[in-house]
Amino acid sequence: MRYxxxxxxxxxxDIMDRLKGNRNKMIPPRGMMYIGSxxxxxxxxxxxxxxxxxxxxxxxxxxxxxxxxxGRFAIPLTSFLSTNGTYEGFDIVKTGxxxxxxxxxxxxxxxxxxxxxxxxxLYNTATKAKAEQFKFPYSKSYFDIVVLTSVFTxxxxxxxxxxxxxxxxxxxxxxxxxxxxxxxxxxxxxxxxERSFQFSYDYxxxxxxxxxxxxxxxxxxxxxxxxxxEKHQLSIKHSIKGWWRGxxxxxxxxxxxxxxxxxxxxxx
Numbered sequence: 001m002r003y004x005x006x007x008x009x010x011x012x013x014d015i016m017d018r019l020k021g022n023r024n025k026m027i028p029p030r031g032m033m034y035i036g037s038x039x040x041x042x043x044x045x046x047x048x049x050x051x052x053x054x055x056x057x058x059x060x061x062x063x064x065x066x067x068x069x070x071g072r073f074a075i076p077l078t079s080f081l082s083t084n085g086t087y088e089g090f091d092i093v094k095t096g097x098x099x100x101x102x103x104x105x106x107x108x109x110x111x112x113x114x115x116x117x118x119x120x121x122l123y124n125t126a127t128k129a130k131a132e133q134f135k136f137p138y139s140k141s142y143f144d145i146v147v148l149t150s151v152f153t154x155x156x157x158x159x160x161x162x163x164x165x166x167x168x169x170x171x172x173x174x175x176x177x178x179x180x181x182x183x184x185x186x187x188x189x190x191x192x193x194e195r196s197f198q199f200s201y202d203y204x205x206x207x208x209x210x211x212x213x214x215x216x217x218x219x220x221x222x223x224x225x226x227x228x229x230e231k232h233q234l235s236i237k238h239s240i241k242g243w244w245r246g247x248x249x250x251x252x253x254x255x256x257x258x259x260x261x262x263x264x265x266x267x268x
Contacts, residue, residue: 026078026103026104027040027041027075028070028071028096028103041075041076044072044073044075044076045076047072047073047076047147047149048073049251050252050254050258051073051178052080053252054178054237054238054240054258054260055176056144056145056176057080057144058085059080059081059082059084059085060084060085061144061145062085062086062088062142062145063081063085063087063088063144063147064136064138064143064145064147064170065088065090066089066090066146066147066148066151066163066167067090067091067092067148067149067150068089068096068097068113069091069093069096070093070095070096070099071089071096071099071100071103071113073089073149074089074100074104074113075104077111078104078107078108078111081110081111083110086110086112087108087110087112088112088113088138088143089111089112089114090114090115090116091113091115091116092118092120092124093123093124094115097113097115098115114137116134117129118130118134119131120154120155120215121214121215121216122215122216123215130159131155131156131159132156132158132159132162134166136166136169136170139170140169140170141169141171141172141173141175142170142172143170143171143172144171144172144175144176145175145177145178146167146171146175146176146178147177147178148163148180149178149179149180149256150256151163152179152181152220153180153181153182153217153218153219153256154216154217154218155218156214156215156218157206157220157224160220160225160228161228164228164234165228165231165232167232167261168232168233168234168263171263173264173265174262174265175262175263176237176260177234177261178258178260179258179260179261180242180254180259181219181220181225181257181258181259182197182199182217182218182219182220182244182256182257183219183220183221183222183225183241183257183259184199184207184220184221184222185222185223186221186223197209197217197244199218204221205220205223206218206219206220206221207219229261233264234261234262234263235261235262235264236259236261236262237260237261237262239257239258239259240252240253240254240257240258240259241253241257242254242255242257242258243255244257
């Protein structure tokens with residue numbers, strides 16, 4: 001329903017943009033944007049800049065975009081990734097994938113998008129298929145870089161545990177994963193200064209923002225995420241606190257917390 005409401009609200013603006021020729025064909029209409037906030041194009045470029053800053057992303061790399069949405073990260077990446085590299089993106093919202101297939105892949109055939117039908121109380125309640133049972137449909141040790149922006153913030157602990165296992169499986173040794181979270185530390189008794197992000201419902205390893213829509217926003221104990229990384233041969237290279245906590249904004253941090261994992265060598 002919220003997709004329909006957004007489409008209707010922005011329809012007049014999207015029509016005017018089309019009539020005036022103001023819309024970049026590589027940017028989806030406002031009514032179709034269902035992820036994140038702020039300027040879609042600026043946010044995408046910012047994500048690319050952060051990934052470049054904290055990983056070893058190169059033009060020839062094989063990149064996996066988990067929860068790729070409607071191409072927010074993929075679109076700026078088209079100007080960076082060479083035809084020697086490849087991009088795979090998947091998402092549980094079909095409309096976003098369909099748009100990317102129609103508007104990105106024809107010009108950039110090394111960019112591939114897949115719809116994966118999985119249940120999520122925020123984005124997709126039409127199926128019972130569980131993320132905790134999903135096996136990534138890619139070859140082992142194939143990707144140099146895996147990116148997840150605002151994905152783990154909408155997943156329950158068992159789902160996160162499975163995805164981290166899958167990420168480790170498809171990453172090359174020394175490959176890196178850039179992921180965003182809402183994190184807390186039990187020792188800090190942390191509470192955000194942002195009123196809309198209090199995560200009042202405490203379940204031990206995780207906290208919920210909304211009891212009724214569990215996957216609306218979820219915060220995880222840092223120790224829980226660290227234990228999953230250790231279990232699945234991932235080292236934590238960077239851990240950067242986000243400004244959702246009320247800290248000062250800079251070009252090197254994001255709204256959400258960032259963790260960058262690195263796949264260990266087989267022998268280490």
